[in-house]
Amino acid sequence: MNYFSSNFKLGILGGGQLGKMLLFDTRKFDIQTYVLDPSDEAPCKIACNKFFQGDLMDFDTVYNFGKQVDILTFEIELVNLEALEKLENEGKKVYPSPKTLKLIQNKGIQKAFYINNNIPTAPSKTFKNLKKLVVDIVDSKLEMPFVWKCTEFGYDGNGVKIIRTLQDVENLPNVECIAEKMVEFKNELAVIVCRSPSGEIKTYPVVEMEFHPEANQVEYVICPARIDDKVAMKARAIALDVSKKFNHVGLLAVEMFQTFDDEILVNEVAPRPHNSGHYSIEASYTSQFENHLRAILDLPLGNTVSKVAGIMVNLVGEDGFSGDVVYENIQKILGWDGVTPHIYGKKQTRPFRKMGHVTIVNEDINKARKIAEDVKNTIRVIA
Amino acid sequence: MNYFSSNFKLGILGGGQLGKMLLFDTRKFDIQTYVLDPSDEAPCKIACNKFFQGDLMDFDTVYNFGKQVDILTFEIELVNLEALEKLENEGKKVYPSPKTLKLIQNKGIQKAFYINNNIPTAPSKTFKNLKKLVVDIVDSKLEMPFVWKCTEFGYDGNGVKIIRTLQDVENLPNVECIAEKMVEFKNELAVIVCRSPSGEIKTYPVVEMEFHPEANQVEYVICPARIDDKVAMKARAIALDVSKKFNHVGLLAVEMFQTFDDEILVNEVAPRPHNSGHYSIEASYTSQFENHLRAILDLPLGNTVSKVAGIMVNLVGEDGFSGDVVYENIQKILGWDGVTPHIYGKKQTRPFRKMGHVTIVNEDINKARKIAEDVKNTIRVIA
Incomplete structure (x- = not known):
């Protein structure tokens, strides 16, 4: 495959600072890039070859974007996984693979993956929702302090909290979560x-x-x-x-x-x-x-x-x-x-x-x- | 002056590879750039904030471009000097200054500058045109071999030739030129x-x-x-x-x-x-x-x-x-x-x-x- 000054197109989902810094290298090598991002002011908007404004979590938007490029990558994990899977099934090269992303996007699944693969990690327990976690605290099945993490859509410290008392659980969203042993x-x-x-x-x-x-x-x-x-x-x-x-x-x-x-x-x-x-x-x-x-x-x-x-x-x-x-x-x-x-x-x-x-x-x-x-x-x- | 993520605009005359590599740094600092280049396929076209297609040697094009920016620079010397001078006289910051560029654009003037300023350089003589140079050769006032250089518009080896015999002068353009002693x-x-x-x-x-x-x-x-x-x-x-x-x-x-x-x-x-x-x-x-x-x-x-x-x-x-x-x-x-x-x-x-x-x-x-x-x-x- 000839990537350099050619018709090859790399698609990038997300047009934030990570994408922007990646574009320094696509420009250096003169590799064509298409970028999809919801914001009209995305840092990637200039320096990519073609910019598309659209929702990264929307199936059709991601799928249609992916159809136009030769290889697809992402600079943010919060993208529509089903669209990536469909694209990959249809033969599109998607790197990292949606199979990998699926294991990572959900922290409960990620944790289970480590345990199943003998990768050392702090002990934890997954809960379908916050109520079930509270039940465990009340029943003294869960020792405080521990680290609460929502399993999905956390970013940059959002979705992570240290729980020292029952009060700390107040105001947390009632979503799937894990309680992880606090590691010194x-x-x-x-x-x-x-x-x-x-x-x-x-x-x-x-x-x-x-x-x-x-x-x-x-x-x-x-x-x-x-x-x-x-x-x-x-x-x-x-x-x-x-x-x-x-x-x-x-x-x-x-x-x-x-x-x-x-x-x-x-x-x-x-x-x-x-x-x-x-x-x-x-x-x-x-x-x-x-x-x-x-x-x-x-x-x-x-x-x-x-x-x-x-x-x-x-x-x-x-x-x-x-x-x-x-x-x-x-x-x-x-x-x-x-x-x-x-x-x-x-x-x-x-x-x-x-x-x-x-x-x-x-x-x-x-x-x-x-x-x-x-x-x-x-x-x-x-x- | 606040340059970073501000309304400040840097103008660049020329949109070739030198400009392209300069844009890596304007992008890194998020400094706005306007670029003027004659080619619709200039390497700078993407990664600048605004691209203008136009003739770099045309007074009005360069002057009107310069009026739109806060500081003006160039990545190629072959630009309309008079427009830069007018802009500078009107208070626009032009770096390097057209005064410097004027001394450099013409190799005869550049040579004279070195001599007047005691900067060591190879001996040379300036000729208004090729005919006058030929006269000097014929009159044995000019020893061969020497290096012929046209004083203006040379680029990347064009406009430079080693003259070993009178025949080597054939086909050279009849323009202002210098004959420079060949330095070992x-x-x-x-x-x-x-x-x-x-x-x-x-x-x-x-x-x-x-x-x-x-x-x-x-x-x-x-x-x-x-x-x-x-x-x-x-x-x-x-x-x-x-x-x-x-x-x-x-x-x-x-x-x-x-x-x-x-x-x-x-x-x-x-x-x-x-x-x-x-x-x-x-x-x-x-x-x-x-x-x-x-x-x-x-x-x-x-x-x-x-x-x-x-x-x-x-x-x-x-x-x-x-x-x-x-x-x-x-x-x-x-x-x-x-x-x-x-x-x-x-x-x-x-x-x-x-x-x-x-x-x-x-x-x-x-x-x-x-x-x-x-x-x-x-x-x-x-x-």
Whole structure:
């Protein structure tokens, strides 16, 4: 198949920032792209070859879009699965496969998959609805604290809550959910795996999420993770195993806990480019986006090794500000070595909206970490 | 001035591959761009915010385009200078300034500038037309061999010819030209300088053009140049001096000869992103394109240091092939470490047409050089 400057068409479901960053690589290779997104202001709207506005959860919209392209991928999991299945059954290449997506879209099914495949994960129980979960609490069958997760449609921290008392359950939606044992962990880690249809497979180095010491919020994604080589090797081996067992094609971001006795437990996965891999644009020989593209086109995978250490800081809308976005002090941070802001292109900020990220690269990870802290304390997303 | 996700508009004259690569950075920062290019198939057409088709040499077209933007830059020197001058006189920010461009657009004026400013360069003489040059040859006032260059509108080797006998002058156009002493050189080098309106200035490392041992053609652009530190320092100092004397804003690529007694002679300059800086996308902390953007927006300049060694190989249309382009063996080279093809997006190949380039990065410059040779011998641009 000739992809380069040809009539080949790659379809991308979702036109957000992940798609936007993927388009840097389709443009670099001059590969034609069609993008479907519900928003008229999607960051992908320019830089794709053809933009379609439409509902990603609507069967006909997704199916008709898919019919027009040669290979179909997605940058968001919340897409109409039945349309993808029909397209795949009709012979369309859909990567990752809807079979994989089906196992991942529902967290209850995802959990069951880990258990059936001997993948280490925290114990959990699935409930058809919130009422059944409450019954278990009342009957003392469920020990608090635990982590409540709705099985579907959660995103970016929505759909996850720590339950310490019965009161915490109030106001949760009455939907299918899981109760997961709260794991005490030393580190939260992630490994991105890329795998092609012909089975070539590579892992990126382990990254570490550093949390704010008080607020329970990831502040920095750090590559490489500051952990033991043995633990890193174990994490990469488990991520590789997860990807193979899913028979996954494209990128799979595997989020994991490192417990205090250095066990690795798989938390959850995302079958697409991931926030934890953004550092790779500046730090790696081949970025996660380019490797996603290479994987789904069954091209040889690129080198996942880092040239230098990389740290990523998310840019989210400051609390208390809504309206036309202003990146306060961005000129200041641009003056520091190895600092690259990525502005996703959303014109309006809202409290905690993901508006961009900043990558800090340096030969010395400790210097990068220091600059990252300065970045975090300097730039503000306001209106 | 707020550039990021704002109403600010950057205008770019020319929509070719240099503009296309600049757009990766305007997109990354979400800076709005308007692009003017004569071709309906310009590589910039997608990924800019608004595309205008029109003649870059036409006064009204360029003037009216410039009126619509806040800052104006160009990716090609062959633009209507009078329109830029009028815009600048009316208060529009035009970077590089038409004053600089005027000194550079005409090679006779450029040469005179070097001499008046004590910048080392090969001796030359300017002729109003070819006939006057022939008279000098016949009168034995001009020693052969020498290098003939037309003073205006030359591009990519057009407009340059080595004259060894009177016969070589036949078929040259009867235009203003210079006759330049043929310099024996050890190396052809280039240094890219970036400079902002507020005077911040940085140079990239010296790159070396490696020529084919038989054909007189650049095969590899190598960074860092494999030369003495002392020579490299001298080359960077001269490039810095040239940029300052031009009072240049944006990128200035300074091409130089290293003579056999290690003198540095300035050959010519280009006031824009340059082929000799393409390696910087993968190899440098900040690419030449991002630094051009930072410079013309008067943002702090990024780090010009390299993370790893970088080598660039041009992809030009194979002789004997015209038509719908095919990049033969591109999948093969994608399988090698640190290899990134850039496909400019021209659908039709022609003999020697610049269709793309390949960057090879590696910690070890000798390994990069070996892989670059394999790339050169493997990929072919055919139809």
